[in-house]
Amino acid sequence: MRFDVLTLFPELFGPFLESGVTRRAYESKQVDVRLWNPRDHAEGNYRRVDDRPFGGGPGMVMLAEPLARCVAAAKADRNDAAPVVLFSPTGARLDHAAVEQWSASEGAILLCGRYEGVDQRFIDSHVNVQLSLGDFVLSGGEVAAMALLDAVARLQPGVLNEAGSHEADSFNPGIDGLLDCPHYTRPDDWQGRRVPPELLSGHHVQIERWRRERRLEATARLRPDLLSAARAAGRLTPADEAFLASLARPDAAGL
Numbered sequence: 001m002r003f004d005v006l007t008l009f010p011e012l013f014g015p016f017l018e019s020g021v022t023r024r025a026y027e028s029k030q031v032d033v034r035l036w037n038p039r040d041h042a043e044g045n046y047r048r049v050d051d052r053p054f055g056g057g058p059g060m061v062m063l064a065e066p067l068a069r070c071v072a073a074a075k076a077d078r079n080d081a082a083p084v085v086l087f088s089p090t091g092a093r094l095d096h097a098a099v100e101q102w103s104a105s106e107g108a109i110l111l112c113g114r115y116e117g118v119d120q121r122f123i124d125s126h127v128n129v130q131l132s133l134g135d136f137v138l139s140g141g142e143v144a145a146m147a148l149l150d151a152v153a154r155l156q157p158g159v160l161n162e163a164g165s166h167e168a169d170s171f172n173p174g175i176d177g178l179l180d181c182p183h184y185t186r187p188d189d190w191q192g193r194r195v196p197p198e199l200l201s202g203h204h205v206q207i208e209r210w211r212r213e214r215r216l217e218a219t220a221r222l223r224p225d226l227l228s229a230a231r232a233a234g235r236l237t238p239a240d241e242a243f244l245a246s247l248a249r250p251d252a253a254g255l
Contacts, residue, residue, distance in 0.1 A: 001103075001105060001106050002031075002033075003032070003034075003149060004036055004078065004082070004107075004109045005033060005110045005145055005149075006036045006037075006067070006070050006112060007038075007140075008114055009140070009142060010035040013033070013035055016146050016149075017033060020150075021159065021160060022150050022159060025153035025154075025159045026153065030156045030157075030158075031107075033149060034077075036074050038066045041070045042063070043065075049066045050062050050063060050114075050115050051063055059116030059117075060115040061115060061116055062113060062114060062115055062117070062118045063119060064118075064119040064122035067111065067119075068125075071084055071109060071111075075109070078109075080106065083108045084108070084126050084127050084128050084129070085108045085111065085130070085131055086113060086123060086131075086141070087111070087112060087130075087132070087133075087145060088141075089132055089135075089137055090130060090132070091129075091130030091131040092129075092130065092131060092132065093134065094132065094133055094144075094151075099148070099151040099152060100155065103155040103156065108129070110145045112141030112142045112144070114141075131144065176215070176230050176236075177229055177235065178216065178218075178226060178227070179218045179219045180215065181211040181212075184196070196210065212240070216240055216243055217247060
């Protein structure tokens with residue numbers, strides 16, 4: 001798949017694409033990332049890409065024309081009908097289900113907005129999808145684009161050290177959609193805090209049940225909405241329901 005990133009700060013992506021486990025996906029072109037600077041498609045000596053908003057107010061607005069030219073150049077280079085994605089606070093929340101869809105797609109053109117926003121006429125005429133990381137505002141779309149690229153890259157075959165290691169991640173509906181369980185490594189006693197004995201038992205069934213119960217407990221406490229979704233989808237077993245019922249008792253440990 002191929003992602004064309006339109007950004008005024010392409011230098012931000014160098015360390016990102018060259019670091020960490022997911023760099024394998026970029027180096028192998030499993031996830032082909034190409035960078036485009038709208039300033040290269042602006043006019044005048046100063047290659048201006050923004051101007052003051054009509055009606056007054058703070059900040060600057062990205063000009064429609066340089067963006068339109070940049071998108072046209074990326075589409076011509078791709079020679080396909082890739083969707084244009086704008087990272088925006090008004091966009092749909094990016095979640096695991098959406099990441100899975102993008103990871104199975106042919107990619108997209110990712111527009112990293114800056115300043116106060118993007119001329120609405122460009123959005124109306126060129127943008128197909130708007131995405132948001134959450135209910136907060138960033139200085140630009142670059143961090144959001146990196147988040148999407150990283151999430152997509154780690155789902156590609158052979159990118160992570162162990163095949164299928166992402167399957168137990170939090171939010172993965174392919175398993176249950178619950179939060180992940182706690183993880184521990186050596187030493188088994190650190191500053192008086194010991195690893196749960198179940199994980200040292202060598203009893204695989206017991207270990208898996210402990211992990212399942214910790215997933216259920218964390219999700220019930222921190223994200224009851226995910227628990228409700230898992231129950232509605234029929235992903236909880238009678239043993240799961242019995243454990244959850246035990247958590248509601250007044251004598252339940254830790255609650």
